[in-house]
Amino acid sequence: MKLKSSILMICAAVSLAACTDPARFGGGADGTDPLANSGGVVPGSASDPASPAYFQQAVGDRVLFAVDQSTLTPEGRATLDGQAVWLLQNADFTAVIEGHADEQGTREYNLALGARRADAARAYLVSQGVQPGRLQVVSFGKERPIEVCSEEACYAKNRRAVTVLAGGLTS
Amino acid sequence: MIVRALFLMLMCLAPAWAAAQSGPLRIEITEGVIEPLPVAIPDLVPEGGATGDWGQRIARVVAEDLTGTGLFREIPSSAFISQVSSFAAPVQYADWKAINAQALVAGAVSVNGDQISVKFRLYDVFSGAELGEGLQLAGTTDAWRRIAHKMADVVYSRITGETGYFDSRVVFVSETGPKDSRRKRLAVMDYDGANIQYLTGSEDIVLAPRFSGTGDRVLYTSYETGFPRIYVLDVGSVQRRVLESQPGTMSFAPRFAPNGQTVVYSLTQGANTDIWAMNVGSGQSQRLTSTPAIETAPSFSPDGSQIVFESDRSGTQQLYVMPAGGGEARRISFGEGRYGTPVWSPRGDLIAFTKQSKGRFHIGVMRTDGSEERLLTASFLDEGPTWAPNGRVIMFARETQGAAGRSTLYSVDITGRNLRPVRTPEGGSDPSWGPLQR
Incomplete structure (x- = not known):
């Protein structure tokens, strides 16, 4: 069950990214299975520290929020610290930070709440030295959950701000 | 396309009864009602050119509109004692009373090319009188559902005193x-x-x-x-x-x-x-x-x-x-x-x-x-x-x-x-x- 749900989650994340802007993963992340390349450093794979795949999986591309909150948690700040370091080291990348809400809320309110979450992540990255001009924010409200059960276990993963990279070596 | 050709014409017919009294037929929507009002909606009588099932299709839409409000209950046609075979013929109130139809919607439809025309009257059966005046609606055949909705809006409006909402x-x-x-x-x-x-x-x-x-x-x-x-x-x-x-x-x-x-x-x-x-x-x-x-x-x-x-x-x-x-x-x-x-x-x-x-x-x-x-x-x-x-x-x-x-x-x-x-x-x-x- 666990394995299945995490696979679903990755698929959902990939398909969401694809439907908005296929290029925003930057170079090489598409079609590369990071798990298959654990031997050496394959450019663009998760074992390449300069790759979006590495950012997504090793650094962590998302922070989670409490119900109806947009305050960063200590875990969230730690993840964003790592994102800031990575972004400062990989200055070719820009990012869109996507804010999301769980389904327990009205549509319009959740759009605004998602914007608060995305902006909280953006402001923190800026406070850590990332140039404001490299970051954009958008909210999807409750339109794009990654987990579909109507329980807190799913809701907790849906209340998120995801830093989606764009640009990079191939851009 | 989005815009359907429609020329809707609404005109009053002369009353079927010389002095249409205002009967007791009335639903107050705000009164947390209620027993739905029994209504008979026979198929519209086909007149010039209205071959096929135009009369039935229009009557069905009118019936669905009215019963969909929860304020009306339709009396099935199998219970009818008298049939409306001519729009001009006098209504046999006793026959409709006997099956407890409080309201009767009777109409006729004619079709000429792509033009359709409907006329109808609403009867208050227990008062033995027409409720309001007869109306005629005309338009293009592709707008026939709108004509039916307008009919139902008139019936709803006359009985509840509220504006209708079916033609929306x-x-x-x-x-x-x-x-x-x-x-x-x-x-x-x-x-x-x-x-x-x-x-x-x-x-x-x-x-x-x-x-x-x-x-x-x-x-x-x-x-x-x-x-x-x-x-x-x-x-x-x-x-x-x-x-x-x-x-x-x-x-x-x-x-x-x-x-x-x-x-x-x-x-x-x-x-x-x-x-x-x-x-x-x-x-x-x-x-x-x-x-x-x-x-x-x-x-x-x-x-x-x-x-x-x-x-x-x-x-x-x-x-x-x-x-x-x-x-x-x-x-x-x-x-x-x-x-x-x-x-x-x-x-x-x-x-x-x-x-x-x-x-x-x-x-x-x-x-x-x-x-x-x-x-x-x-x-x-x-x-x-x-x-x-x-x-x-x-x-x-x-x-x-x-x-x-x-x-x-x-x-x-x-x-x-x-x-x-x-x-x-x-x-x-x-x-x-x-x-x-x-």
């Missing part, structure tokens, strides 16, 4: 697919789900379409650019243009003012969402709220003087009313829970809203000062009410729980009675009920 359209979001990859497109349909037309594709997320007061234009939010932006779409031509596109912002939750010239909406800059107003013609915009709170879901009063909206400035989502030009807002919701998506009734007397309380969602109504709150529904997730043009019925969306969850449109009377799903080919959300058509 609803714009909404038609949905398919699971929650994590739902595809959405704008659609417009008759109030009963017939004659559906799709206004956009489903490549991009589209949200919350809103009719203009005359039903000629629709405001909506689309992620076409990757960011939510407000568009205005002409229903006739399906041409659309972006309305608000300040870089680095998001805009959503638009709604027309009654004048059709001003649009109110939410604009998000950074973490903050405020309410703005824009003139559609000039594109000039003006900020109406300026707190750090979330302010969204604005809706005008029907006279255009005030705006009801939701804000979490108190710490949770609550409803507020402010002057149309902005300025001091007065909180009107004080019950337990969170209140959102307020919509002012077209009659001006009530505000419909979505309420969240104890893990459940409700559609409710309150007076415009917040008093006399009543919850009409309860479920896992009900949201987004919209008013029928007569202010007596509310449509909304209900999403079911879990991985297989699906969103469906429902309607309910403001009494809380007659909750029923609206038939749509796919799932539906974000309905916006347009005006009574002319």
Whole structure:
């Protein structure tokens, strides 16, 4: 069950990214299975520290929020610290930070709440030295959950701000 | 195409009875009714050129409209003692009384090429008199359902004293697919789900379409650019243009003012969402709220003087009313829970809203000062009410729980009675009920 749900989650994340802007993963992340390349450093794979795949999986591309909150948690700040370091080291990348809400809320309110979450992540990255001009924010409200059960276990993963990279070596 | 050729002509016929008295045939909708009123709706008598089942099809739509309100009960034709074989023949009241038909709708239909003409009379059986005057409706055959809806509107109006709402359209979001990859497109349909037309594709997320007061234009939010932006779409031509596109912002939750010239909406800059107003013609915009709170879901009063909206400035989502030009807002919701998506009734007397309380969602109504709150529904997730043009019925969306969850449109009377799903080919959300058509 666990394995299945995490696979679903990755698929959902990939398909969401694809439907908005296929290029925003930057170079090489598409079609590369990071798990298959654990031997050496394959450019663009998760074992390449300069790759979006590495950012997504090793650094962590998302922070989670409490119900109806947009305050960063200590875990969230730690993840964003790592994102800031990575972004400062990989200055070719820009990012869109996507804010999301769980389904327990009205549509319009959740759009605004998602914007608060995305902006909280953006402001923190800026406070850590990332140039404001490299970051954009958008909210999807409750339109794009990654987990579909109507329980807190799913809701907790849906209340998120995801830093989606764009640009990079191939851009 | 979106515009169906229609020339609807409404004219009065001479009364069948010399002095039509005003009978006791009456339903008071507000009286938390009731025993539905038994009505007989025989097939319309075919006259010149009306071959086939025109008379039956029209009678069926009239019957569905009336029984769909929960205020009428149809007497099946198998119980009829006398048949209406000629529109001109005198009504055999005794035969209709015997089967307890309190109202009788009798009509005739004729067809000539692509033109259809319907005439009908409404009888108060127990008074033995015609209720109101006979009417004739004419149009093109492809608009035959509109003619039937207009007939039903007349019957509903004469018996309840309220304006009808059957000859109206609803714009909404038609949905398919699971929650994590739902595809959405704008659609417009008759109030009963017939004659559906799709206004956009489903490549991009589209949200919350809103009719203009005359039903000629629709405001909506689309992620076409990757960011939510407000568009205005002409229903006739399906041409659309972006309305608000300040870089680095998001805009959503638009709604027309009654004048059709001003649009109110939410604009998000950074973490903050405020309410703005824009003139559609000039594109000039003006900020109406300026707190750090979330302010969204604005809706005008029907006279255009005030705006009801939701804000979490108190710490949770609550409803507020402010002057149309902005300025001091007065909180009107004080019950337990969170209140959102307020919509002012077209009659001006009530505000419909979505309420969240104890893990459940409700559609409710309150007076415009917040008093006399009543919850009409309860479920896992009900949201987004919209008013029928007569202010007596509310449509909304209900999403079911879990991985297989699906969103469906429902309607309910403001009494809380007659909750029923609206038939749509796919799932539906974000309905916006347009005006009574002319």
